[in-house]
Amino acid sequence: MGCAGGVEKDVGEFVNMNEDYILFLDQKRIGITKLDKADAPMGVVFGKIFFDDPTIGYDYIKDYCLNNDVYFSSDDEDRSISTYNIPRLVVVNKDGVAIKGQSTFVDGMELYEFIINIVGIPYPFYEEEFPHHVKEYNERWKNME
Numbered sequence: 457m458g459c460a461g462g463v464e465k466d467v468g469e470f471v472n473m474n475e476d477y478i479l480f481l482d483q484k485r486i487g488i489t490k491l492d493k494a495d496a497p498m499g500v501v502f503g504k505i506f507f508d509d510p511t512i513g514y515d516y517i518k519d520y521c522l523n524n525d526v527y528f529s530s531d532d533e534d535r536s537i538s539t540y541n542i543p544r545l546v547v548v549n550k551d552g553v554a555i556k557g558q559s560t561f562v563d564g565m566e567l568y569e570f571i572i573n574i575v576g577i578p579y580p581f582y583e584e585e586f587p588h589h590v591k592e593y594n595e596r597w598k599n600m601e
Contacts, residue, residue: 477555479505479572480546481520486512489547489572491555494589499557499577501586505570514566538563547574555585 476490487507494501507513514535520542521528527540541559548554558576583590 477503477547477549480548481542482544491547491572491574491586494586494593496582496586496589496593498575499579499582500573500575501555501577501589502571502573505562505564505572507570513570517562517570535566536564545572547572549585553585556581 477488478485479487479489485508487505489503489505491501491503493503514530514537517537517539518528518530520526521537521539524542524544526542528537530537539561541561543560545560545562546554547560555574555577557574557578560572560574562570562572564570577585
């Protein structure tokens with residue numbers, strides 16, 4: 457199965473069942489994430505990036521943005537960066553289905569961690585893919601009544 461968002465070949469061959477979500481940049485696998493944080497009503501998920509290559513970090517992300525006309529804000533001194541939407545950054549689930557939202561971006565600091573953010577994921581797909589986030593949100597507000 458091919459994925460939208462720039463991953464043209466079958467990504468199923470790259471998927472390991474122990475990994476939650478796989479990140480591809482320009483069709484090259486760069487890491488994984490759990491997408492374990494969320495703002496369910498807004499259709500947002502995010503999580504720490506675990507890069508496959510330890511040399512991927514601040515310089516790699518900044519160079520990619522500069523070479524591909526992706527807007528970003530950065531601080532060279534503390535090596536922090538926050539990108540705008542990166543169109544060729546694709547996140548896929550274990551079935552090879554792309555998690556599509558209005559924007560996919562990265563922020564973080566090399567000394568600590570980098571986070572992948574996907575915002576504006578439409579319902580009902582959001583609820584089908586992330587039922588645990590929706591349930592957690594509903595339970596949190598139910599207990600507030």
